Amino acid sequence: MTLSHTAWEIPYSEWERLAELASVQERAQVTADHFRNAYLQAAEKPSDHPHRAMTVCAPSLQELPTGTFAGPIEVDVAGIAALVFEGTYHVGDNWYFDGEITLKVVGLAVWTATVHLSQDNPSLTFRAKAGVVEADITVSFVHSCLRASGSLRYWTFSGWKQANFDETLQCFGPQTVSAVQLGAGAEISDFADFTGKCGENQSATSATTLKVNQRVRISRQTDLSSCVVGNNEACVYGIQLTRIAHPIYSYSISVDAQGPRNAFGSFYLAFKDQTGAVYHLRVFDSRRNTHTLMFNSSNAPITEFKWNNKDIKNW
Incomplete structure (x- = not known):
C-alpha cells in the first residue's frame, strides 16, 4: 500500500477533500476545519488498541421478509477510523448476500462500496483511499459466516500506522443467535x-x-x-x-x-x-x-x- 504523504504535515487541501467526501456521504455540510480538528484530536489521543482492528458494534440479526439483515457491524481502529458492514443474507441453495461497506474517519463516512457475494463469487477485495486513511479489504462468506480481513493504514503524529484485521462479523443459519428482547416482564x-x-x-x-x-x-x-x-x-x-x-x-x-x-x-x-x-x-x-x-x-x-x-x- 502506498500513501501520498509521509511527512507529519498534511496539506489543507487534503482536509478540504475529506470534508467534501463526508458531506456527500453524510448528506450534511462538513467543513474542512471540523474534519481536521476532529482527526487531530483523535490522532493525539488514540484508543488503547492503536495497532489492532476490533469489532466494537454488532447489532443482532433482524429477520425480514426479504432475508436476514445484519448490521451495521463496525470494525474500529484506534477510535480514528472504522469499517462498517451491513447487508441482507438470502438463504437457500442459491444463497447470496447483498450489502455495503463504508469507511468512516472520525465517525464520518468518506467511502462506500457495494457488496454482492454468492456461491459463484464468495469473496471480494476492495481498496479504499481517503487521504489520511487507506484500507485494503477482503469480504467473504465462509461456512455460512460473513468475514472481513485486510489492513488499514492511518496517519498519526509519529508517522503512519497500520492495523490488520481478520474478523468473523456474523454467522447465519444454525449458528445464528437471535436478537434478545430486553425490558420488563421477566422474573x-x-x-x-x-x-x-x-x-x-x-x-x-x-x-x-x-x-x-x-x-x-x-x-x-x-x-x-x-x-x-x-x-x-x-x-x-x-x-x-x-x-x-x-x-x-x-x-x-x-x-x-x-x-x-x-x-x-x-x-x-x-x-x-x-x-x-x-x-x-x-x-x-x-x-x-x-x-x-x-x-x-x-x-x-x-x-x-x-x-x-x-x-x-x-x-
Missing part, C-alpha cells in the same frame, strides 16, 4: 442489581455480578433509558449477558440502545468482568437497536460498567 431472579449514579458519564457496579442470561437493573428499574444516558438523546434501554454459539467467541453482551441524534457523535460503553478485563462498545446509530458485544473470558460475569460521551480509556 426478579432474571435481573442483576447494579448501583450507581444516573446521568451522563457515569458508572454502575454490582456486588452479585451480571451472570449469563441475566439483565441489568439499576435502582430496581428494568428500563434503563432514564438512567444510562448520553448527549443528544443517546440512551440504553437494557443490557443482558448471554452465552453464544459462535466459531470464535463464547459470550455476548446485548445492549438495547440508541446513539446521539446527530451526524457526528457516538455513545460509548465499557464492561468489566470478574477477571478485570474490559470490553468496549461504541453506539453510533441514532436508531434504537440491539447491539452485540462478543468476547471470550475465563470468568465472564460483569462486575461494573461505564457509559460516556467520549471514548472510555485507561480503565
Whole structure:
C-alpha cells in the first residue's frame, strides 16, 4: 500500500477533500476545519488498541421478509477510523448476500462500496483511499459466516500506522443467535442489581455480578433509558449477558440502545468482568437497536460498567 504523504504535515487541501467526501456521504455540510480538528484530536489521543482492528458494534440479526439483515457491524481502529458492514443474507441453495461497506474517519463516512457475494463469487477485495486513511479489504462468506480481513493504514503524529484485521462479523443459519428482547416482564431472579449514579458519564457496579442470561437493573428499574444516558438523546434501554454459539467467541453482551441524534457523535460503553478485563462498545446509530458485544473470558460475569460521551480509556 502506498500513501501520498509521509511527512507529519498534511496539506489543507487534503482536509478540504475529506470534508467534501463526508458531506456527500453524510448528506450534511462538513467543513474542512471540523474534519481536521476532529482527526487531530483523535490522532493525539488514540484508543488503547492503536495497532489492532476490533469489532466494537454488532447489532443482532433482524429477520425480514426479504432475508436476514445484519448490521451495521463496525470494525474500529484506534477510535480514528472504522469499517462498517451491513447487508441482507438470502438463504437457500442459491444463497447470496447483498450489502455495503463504508469507511468512516472520525465517525464520518468518506467511502462506500457495494457488496454482492454468492456461491459463484464468495469473496471480494476492495481498496479504499481517503487521504489520511487507506484500507485494503477482503469480504467473504465462509461456512455460512460473513468475514472481513485486510489492513488499514492511518496517519498519526509519529508517522503512519497500520492495523490488520481478520474478523468473523456474523454467522447465519444454525449458528445464528437471535436478537434478545430486553425490558420488563421477566422474573426478579432474571435481573442483576447494579448501583450507581444516573446521568451522563457515569458508572454502575454490582456486588452479585451480571451472570449469563441475566439483565441489568439499576435502582430496581428494568428500563434503563432514564438512567444510562448520553448527549443528544443517546440512551440504553437494557443490557443482558448471554452465552453464544459462535466459531470464535463464547459470550455476548446485548445492549438495547440508541446513539446521539446527530451526524457526528457516538455513545460509548465499557464492561468489566470478574477477571478485570474490559470490553468496549461504541453506539453510533441514532436508531434504537440491539447491539452485540462478543468476547471470550475465563470468568465472564460483569462486575461494573461505564457509559460516556467520549471514548472510555485507561480503565
